[in-house]
Amino acid sequence: AQTVTQSQPEMSVQEAETVTLSCTYDTSENNYYLFWYKQPPSRQMILVIRQEAYKQQNATENRFSVNFQKAAKSFSLKISDSQLGDTAMYFCAFMKPASYDKVIFGPGTSLSVIP
């Protein structure tokens, strides 16, 4: 069974600084998909960034980028130029590439951006 681990329950970062959130996962699959979701306080969870395991190039979305290390089964999220609106719970997630499959989430990292 696949598992997702986030070893940092809480983190904080100064506004405008850079922060990296860690995620590791365990799977025997060769092809799969990884996600970072964000849940701001009292808001719904939204997708931040997505990575296909067969792609070697790390995904980027504006200030958000990932460091995907397939051999190490590591998928960290880097947030550059942190903004107050980045304060949220961040969940790392895994999905097998079947047509219909469930997404498996990690326990989350609570990120606080400090003015």
Add this chain to the structure above:
Amino acid sequence: EAGVTQFPSHSVIEKGQTVTLRCDPISGHDNLYWYRRVMGKEIKFLLHFVKESKQDESGMPNNRFLAERTGGTYSTLKVQPAELEDSGVYFCASSPGGQAYTAENTGELFFGEGSRLTVL
């Protein structure tokens, strides 16, 4: 376009009572998922509907939980009778149908704001 909506946002009930949570997915989304997050732990999968059919219900904790999706539209999750350990936030998510990881369905889940259940 309306997003995923969940009702109620918060429910407080006594142990042994019944609660029904409702989820309205994004219109046209065939896939509907229920997840639960208990006491700051990981978000755990409960079950997955494709239209009105249960595709995967391997995460349902026991037979006190009953999920339905009438006509492939909205879904309800009933807990009867509720126990203390059922407290948590219940999330609903939806995604388009069809083959995953195409232009139509990128694998992204669209979430509701969650229903917080407190069992006293």
